[in-house]
Amino acid sequence: MSDAASEKNTALMEKIVSLCKRRGFIFQSAEIYGGLNGCWDYGPLGAELKRNLKDYWWRKNVQEREDILGLDGSILTHQDVLKASGHVGGFSDPMCDCLLSKARLRADQIEPQSGTAYHYTGASHAESGWSVERPYSVLISGNQDENKARKTAKQYYSQFLTDKQISPKTIELAGESTEELTETTRYNPENGSLLTEPREFNLMFKTHMGASADDGDESAVAYLRPETAQSIFVQFKNVAETNRVKLPFGIAQIGKSFRNEINPRNYTFRSREFEQMEIEFFCRAEDGLALTDEWLERRLTFYEEIGIPREHLHVLDIPDGERAHYSQKTYDIEYEFPFGIQELEGVAYRGAYDLTKHKEHSGKPLEFFDDETKEKLIPHVVEPSAGCDRTILALICEAYDEETVTDEKGKEEIRTVMRFSPRMAPVKVGVFPLLKNKPELVEKAREVQALLVPHMNVFYDETAAIGRRYRRQDEIGTPFCVTIDFDTLGESGDELKETVTLRHRDSMKQERVAIADLRNFLLDQIA
């Protein structure tokens, strides 16, 4: 992306963030206390939007399918579950930073080295009177010039110089001593610079169960789940045994997960608390690959149904070597966010890995008896795992539009429109009396509101001019507005009596619709 394009996209993202706050889609968590890094709250409209997304996903993937069952697992997770899944052991990589280049390295992947370590206690510059006291070391191998160590150390200390005119070459090193080291991993193999102490970066939130549990009581340790998938695997046997299922079948779950991200970024895109919509689709081994492709297509169709066109999505076929070791096939479904192309969902063929691991660790039989083939087997699994909040952000980015409109006087202005699909829109219809100081209009509008309210989210508004009310609804993406006027009351004769103006958000076109037809018309549009 060019600089200009990047700036434009940053500006666009800022406008979207601003609108989300102004209209009550998304707020920063604990804003009045300065905010909580990587956490966000959904305001009234955001809550509606998210509910619409989750409801539609659930309807399509659970309620309308005979072969997928729902689950709602606990967020607090038994530590053994996450030991079995590999999250406790393999999920916490000790990391070091290079003191010179600031590069971050995985401590367990550093090649052990041997050589001579040159230690220093600090550095100074006689002419300017500058000095710094701070221990530092450089490792050089036997055949390297010792001056290389001094040069590297000077470079390191020069970063503390306040006067940038001073050449690193002219500073004096203090307290040089040497030490022979073998098989050390404390130095950066690239440049010999000392590294910071290895630090754990466990991405899971850890807690202790029980009011009296102290931090040292390892048996009381529990975690906030880092993914919803594990409770599905752990409850696999219960679900299968209580529901007379046969392969292939799925278990679906929507719920919060938590990851202590080092670096939350891009608005709500990478949050520490986030919601997932996951399916674990269990199948016979021979069907796994084909089902993965099938699910990919089904998921792409889903995104189209909620208003994200196929051409704004990218499918990444994760190549060999980059997939998790247990996965024979993984697709990422990505969306063109203003800040870049980023993942919305992963569709992964995970083989029998998860159930096998839980079988091993729990010692419980997790085989499934296949009635058709009369054999006991550990089913394979295909996992379409979507990020709910990411999809919300994609819906918002996709919907945001600015349109130049010209009024009768030829004056141009910007109309901001959220073009949500009617299915996802937080408010489905605005109901307005043309004038609020005419009680007959208000009364009729209230009747129309009451007629629609049991079936959809309706917004009643009688303040300000009618045009302003339309624009307010444009900005929150309400697809339809209904206006009750004097014709509704029968002032222009019986033909128009009991009809209203139906105004369309996208085209701004108006049509006349009978109140009696309104409910069914709108229900068809938002289904």
Place this chain on the structure above:
RNA sequence: GCGGGUAUAGCUUAGUGGUAAAGCCCUAGCCUUCCAAGCUAGUUAUGUGGGUUCGAUUCCCACUACCCGCUCCA
């Protein structure tokens, strides 16, 4: 985690070492017959904590949050 930037009302922006300004939005009232009309009145702000100072929104430091670039993302 590193580097850079930013922080004044719901939003967009002024401004000042000594009473913080405007537009939009919003609320109420009047008026108003279909695309942000008009008039009147009104609410709301210097991110947090220190320091310097008689006095700090302004200067300095730290923290927090957000944005950008790296890094990371089982």
